[in-house]
Amino acid sequence: MRSCPEYSTTIEDFLTAQNYLxxxxxxxxxxxxxxxxxxxxPFRKPGMEFISKPTKTRACGNMDGFWGGAYCQDTQGLVVLVDGWMLEYEGTPFLFYVLAHEYGHHVQQRSGIIKAHYKLMPKSTKAAYKWHARLELQADCLSGAFLRSIWASTGRDSHDWQQLLTYIKEDMGDPTHGGGKSRAAWTDRGFKAGSPSVCNTYKAPASQVA
Ligand SMILES: [Zn+2]
Incomplete structure (x- = not known):
């Protein structure tokens, strides 16, 4: 993967966050x-929308009650909501992680993983949640692999990375995405390898995707 600089790191409000994104x-x-x-x-770039409050979006329609980021496979577009909650992570690459996670879903879409994922989706709600967590944790791993490619050029250090992992661990777990501990672990796995080749969550034991 190539590296590219993280140009502006001061995020104070929606406008600076939007430029950063x-x-x-x-x-x-x-x-x-x-x-x-x-x-x-073959590859096609996703549509991207950055919004400051829940609203109607081209990619995902009405985003009322929506939180963080979303990828909508039908339109192949992603949305990131930058509200007060997101801005609390100022000074860390948390926004970049969210963006790279949603972009990870686009990578899954373009490579046929999302299609296969839904085809094999179990019927019971509980099993479907667990199955879905594999998709989400893979997007985390793809995000980590990408973030590794920019890390050296950002001037960020291992402390910043550990801080990001702590935020993910503490704040990002839920039944459809996997627990915070698993999310941080898969993000870190992609980061350490710097390659998507380690991101096959579908072959991982259940204990790693809980
Ligand atoms: Zn996701």
Missing amino acids: REGAECLDATWTSFFKKAKL
């Missing part, structure tokens, strides 16, 4: 476009 988006586009090219797979 736009720069990150360019970096994600470049990284994944070249990755797909090397793998000789």
